[in-house]
Amino acid sequence: MADKPRHPEWTQPQRSDEPVLKVYNSLTKSKTEFIPKKGRNVTWYNCGPTVYDSSHMGHARNYLTQDIIRRILTDYFGYDVHFVMNITDIDDKIIIRARQQYHLDALSANEPTVTQELIDTVHKAWLAYLHKQLTKGLEDKSLVVSGQEESSWANIETLAQDSGWVQAGNARDEKFIMHLKALRDTRNAITLAQSNLETSSNGLITSSAPVLSPYLDALHLSSPNAAPIPSHLTRALSTYWERAFMRDMDRLGVRRPDTLTRVTEYVPEIVAFVEKIVAREWAYEAGGSVYFDVRAYDGVKGKDKDWEHVYAKLQPHSKNNTALLEEGEGALSSSDSKRSPADFALWKRSKPGEPEWPSPWGPGRPGWHIECSVMASAILGDGMDIHSGGIDLAFPHHDNELAQSEAYHDCQQWVNYFLHTGHLHIEGQKMSKSLKNFITVEDALKMYTSRQLRLAFLAQSWNAKMDFKESLMLEVRSQETVLNNFFALARALVSDEEAATEKPSTEEPRHNYGDTETELSALLAQTQHAYRVALCDSFNTPEAIQRILELVSRTNIYVARGRSRVNVGVVAHIARWVTEALRVFGLNGEATGTIGWGTDGDNAGGSVDREALLMPYLRTLSGFRDSVRQLAMSGASAKDILKLCDNLRDIDLIPLGVALDDQDDGKALVKLVPPETLIKARDEKLAQAAEKSAKKAAQAEAAKAKQTAKLERGKLSPTEMFRPPNVPEGTYGSWDDRGIPLTDAAGSELPKSRSKKLTKEWEIQSKAHEEWNAWVAAGSK
Incomplete structure (x- = not known):
């Protein structure tokens, strides 16, 4: 009886070490x-x-x-x-802010116009602020003397001309500079108000608010019957800021x-x-x-x-x-x-x-x-x-x-x-309104995109002190550009590959997966492991981002060797993983594509207006077709048609976010890139060309001026060059028919060496004079 078939023995794989979070x-x-x-x-x-x-x-x-x-x-x-x-x-903080704003609003309602009484109130607030707040930063507290505040302030303003003195005060009290500014602004507002009585009080109250509001609050609290401000005001303030x-x-x-x-x-x-x-x-x-x-x-x-x-x-x-x-x-x-x-x-x-x-x-x-x-x-x-x-x-x-x-x-x-x-510093200093480096989120988003800010934080250890500075943001922009270009390239290659599969091909099929592709795929696996190790190491995002950028760089080098030898599947695999790795950090916004992170502000929801989306591209295509037909019907040269193609690439498609990269095989690689990126690159290229042209024109102008100066020296006839007034009166006594001196003023014959020298000078001037005459005759003057 034949043996019963059985499964071969199975060997269980050995578990490899896995990083632990x-x-x-x-x-x-x-x-x-x-x-x-x-x-x-x-x-x-x-x-x-x-x-x-x-x-x-x-x-x-x-x-x-x-x-x-x-x-x-x-x-x-x-x-x-x-x-x-x-x-x-x-x-x-909420109570104080709500209370102070309440008292300011009440004062504005009760004092709609500037009166001497209002000016006196603001001046009292200024005195109180001078004593209570500014003295915190003064090494010598006796600088502010009760009853002599005007002269005290004059002395302080003189001392404040020394930036070192001001910085020393700010070291003692980090709000010292802010207090100085508040006192100056209030004093200026008082001076202006004194010459504008019975006008709107808004300017005076607003300009003096940092000084006036704590004074009004303290005045209210000093009253034996001080009542709490309406509770809805603190709720309204906190709700607004929430x-x-x-x-x-x-x-x-x-x-x-x-x-x-x-x-x-x-x-x-x-x-x-x-x-x-x-x-x-x-x-x-x-x-x-x-x-x-x-x-x-x-x-x-x-x-x-x-x-x-x-x-x-x-x-x-x-x-x-x-x-x-x-x-x-x-x-x-x-x-x-x-x-x-x-x-x-x-x-x-x-x-x-x-x-x-x-x-x-x-x-x-x-x-x-x-x-x-x-x-x-x-x-x-x-x-x-x-x-x-x-x-x-x-x-x-x-x-x-x-x-x-x-x-x-x-x-x-x-x-x-x-x-x-960790703490955040701005250009190496603690963020402070007094140092004028206080940046609100709204201010930051006017300078940078939310993605750029996120990249900046990813570049730092989350629990270490961070120095937010322009050099960091320049590096962030550079990284963002590298990743943008990589995603555009990967999407273009995939799109080109998909379009190619729709057309019959006479070429012999090739898998295009050799040693280079094997090495690149192995690098992806290594990067994926290094990414995990980095995140397990207390969320080490700087290391994770660095590994991603290294993978992108190696992939770019691979693609640059030539379109016909690129395995698009390998590149797409890497691009999809990079997309997902960045999505983990919240860098993709609302982008839902398999490759790339979209643009800040992308909205995945809502219906798409096909006409609004497609019409700019269709108009460009139609306009290009019309221009080609006109050139063809007029018998234009191939040069004119190629110029039209260049205009399509360099002018018409750029605002649409379409980049055409000419390839060695004569086919263009189509990329979708943010329009602002293409416009910036084009404008920089045009600026460089304009600069080069201007430099060339300036050099030509300088050469022309130099040549003109040289020709101008030939204006003097050689027959007159040794005669007065071109030489001092009495220098020479007689001349030959060419105008070359024969004797000196005393009638003595000139030495041979002297005559030889003068003859050589005459010949030089004669040649220069001929060139000048020719220049004049040509109409250059």
Whole structure:
């Protein structure tokens, strides 16, 4: 009986080493393996903005960078991320800004025209600002003398002529230059107003607003019956700036959070949260406010008794930094009732002029740090995988947030991974309005596209200090151009290949996959692995981008060897992977094609107007046909037809974003390229040609002037060149018939050497005179 057929033995492949995702964790100050609490599900809380002013490049650095990391986790590593972000709409800055604007608006309504009383009010505000704000940056505080402010200001203005003195003041107080400008602007506005009484007050109030608004606010608060401003005004201010922030983030391509929370929506939860911490005796009430008791909490055994609570996990070296602690409490806070300077407010008693909510401790409002703890806990529970924010929030905000949350939950570790984005500097300096390098997101998007800004952030380590400078953006533009050209080339090759397959060919089929193609495909595989290794190395986007550019460069070199020998399939495979690799970083906008990243502002939605889309191309085609017919019917030469073809390539198709590259085989390679790119390249080429032509014309003009000067020297007849007035009277006594001297003034015959020299000069002039006569006769003069 024959043996029963059986499957041959199968050998299981050996698993190769796979890179593991590690992230830089501020809690360990090292790169640690990323292990979510629940498989592929990731919980993430991100500190959102305090909405009281325009978003700026610091916000862009933070939120755009976190968007990149979020996209890598979801779109590359395949995690299911629940991304929560808050909006801080109860804060000292919001209260102050709303209150000051309210008082300015009230003054404008009550004082529609310039009066002496209004000028006096602005002058009092100027005096108060001079004493309170400018003196912060003065080494010698005695420069400002009460009752002698006019002479004090004159001295300060004299000193301010020295830029070194101004910079020294700004080093002591980073707003010193801004304070100087505010005082100058207000003083100039006062001077102008004094000569324009009974005119509109708008100019005076607007110009002096930075000085006037805090004065009016302080004046209002000093009143014993100071009432809070209408609560809807703080809500209106925060709502306005929240919408502005979201619009800016949309324009930057930042994905919206999965869950968005606002402090005003969680005040009852905040009160309950604080009550629980008080009940555990890690917080105390004092004067209507509630403070977290750092000394009572730090080092206390946790509920399992095998671990201790720790304060300042992120920056333990900063726990006694008084300046940071005070800054974290806010401009409207008072520390009079605290047991220790390190204690921080969980609930603040509302002062006159401040909004308030009911609580067991009396009317008040939430402290800054407690807000995030409550909202994060309400959405994500008693812990989370990731918490993120700017490095400037690490202490005291995030350290306080960790302490109060771990006190509430009585847990050892509320956050597993803390991600802090690095500081942003502008051309090596801290961004500041006083240094005139403050860039809003709106300003940045006037100078650069959202893609260029994203590329700039990708070029930097996400947790390192970033210097935003023009040299960086020049490099970014260069990288963008390289990638644009590569995508245009790849799409053109694919399109050309597809068109070729539609036509019958008499050529012998060739697979065109040799050693070079094998090496290029191997390079793609190496790059894909290096890309993964880079992203596993704490989202090392600079390395990932560099590897992509190297692959593109090698592919360009391959294509440049000759169209007929290019394997389009290999090139298309690389281009599709590069497209996907860049899409992970959010660089593709809304582009949906398989190759390329489209242009900023692409909209994948909506119906396409075929007529609007196609008509410019059809008109160009029709116009070219008409011109060819006219030339053919007039019997024009081939040269004229070729010139018409050049005009189609260099003039007509460029505004349509069509580039024709002439090939060695006589066939043009068609590319679709952004019109502005082609127009810029054409204009640069024309400018270079014009410059070359102008230079050539200038050289010709100079040569002509030189020749004219030479000919002008031949205007003098050789017969007259040795006679007065061309030589001094009495130089010579007699001449031959050619005009060459024979004797000197005394009648003595000239020496032979002298006669020989004069004869040679005569011959030179004679030849020059002949050339001049010929030039005149030719009508050149």
